[in-house]
Amino acid sequence: MQRLRHLHQVRGWSFDPVHSPDPPHELVELIYSFCHGLWLDVLRVRSDTDAQAGRFLTESMVGGGCPRACWLATGTLADVLDGLDDLPLPMSRLAPRLLLPAIVR
Numbered sequence: 001m002q003r004l005r006h007l008h009q010v011r012g013w014s015f016d017p018v019h020s021p022d023p024p025h026e027l028v029e030l031i032y033s034f035c036h037g038l039w040l041d042v043l044r045v046r047s048d049t050d051a052q053a054g055r056f057l058t059e060s061m062v063g064g065g066c067p068r069a070c071w072l073a074t075g076t077l078a079d080v081l082d083g084l085d086d087l088p089l090p091m092s093r094l095a096p097r098l099l100l101p102a103i104v105r
Helices: 002-010 077-086 095-103
Strands: 014-019 027-036 039-047 050-057 069-075
Touching: 002 014, 002 027, 039 077, 050 077, 069 077
Parallel strands: none
Antiparallel strands: 014 027, 027 039, 039 050, 050 069
16 A cells, blocks of 8 residues: 555655464564654554554553553554544654643544
8 A cells, every 4th residue: 555655665664564473474464663752653554444553652662561652543544544644743852741632532
C-alpha cells in the first residue's frame, strides 16, 4: 500500500516484518514505529481490516514498565492511518502535557 511506503520511505518510520516461527515462516504482521523525542508512534498491521496504532510516552516503553498511551486506534488499516495523520506533530518538551487532553479519544 502506498501509504505504508510513504511512512517508511518519506516520513522515516522504522519498518519490521514479523514472520511466523514455524515453516514456511510466512509474514504475519508489519510493525512500523517512529520516535520523536518524548513520543513513540507505533503501527501494527495484520491485514487491511486488522490494524492498531498508538502514541506512547517514550519513557514508558523502556525498562519493562507499563506503556502509557495518549492515543490508541484499532480498526481497518485505512481508518487507523487516517487517525495517525490527524495527530498533531509533537512540538517541544512541553508537548506531552499540552497535547494529552486534546488527543485522547
